[in-house]
Amino acid sequence: MLFRYRGGEGMLAWAFHRIAGIALWAFILLHVLDIWLAGVNPDLYNEVLQLYASPAGRVGETLLGAALLYHALNGLRIIIMDFWPAMTRYHRQLWYASWVILFAVGIPGAYIILSPIWTGA
């Protein structure tokens, strides 16, 4: 439905921004909690850390990075259009540009984060 509805790129940009935003909010809850744990119970925190360093954790962090980068780039696109209204004419091009940047930065980034899974480092 999301792709067939007539909203086009602008609607998809909005939907992804919202989904990524909710996911990031949920992660912030977890992340402040785990860093708080590093202060009150360092040993327990060090155990939790093993989850972040595990293969499943690395996949999760890669997805988190993708959500963060998408939300950041599309957020910049929103700000550009808010304060330079003429750019709303090019909202599609801005959205495609954000995807180009996302993959250009994200693929090498994902490689760095995921490579310890197969090198065993």
Next chain:
Amino acid sequence: MKLYTRSGRARPQSGGWELAVWYIMRLTGLGLFVTALAHYSVVHFVFDPAEQTAGWIASERWGSVAWRTVDWLMLSFVTFHAFMGMRTVVQDYTSGGVRTLLTMALYAGAFVLFAMGTVVVATMPFPVK
């Protein structure tokens, strides 16, 4: 008015608090563009999650007051941005008493999270060298 497709919330015409929130969402968004992306890069590309024990945080990541200040600024930005963003989501899908209840829960949650983050960044001891 609605000539173009856009994905941001329209600038509130009412002025006052809601307009202030609209601006602060954009300011904190820009702040997070710098601090959150830099933070993600530092903990994933400069270092690796496997080495980031509680001791590492105290000695490396938070080894100086400057880094702690940067991270506390990031905490301030993200608390406002994430919880006010969720408030927009709540306002889009709920109404009446449910909306009031969820909005109050978000404000309370933001306060608790900000307090927890502030306490840990301010009180984690520097390592004795």
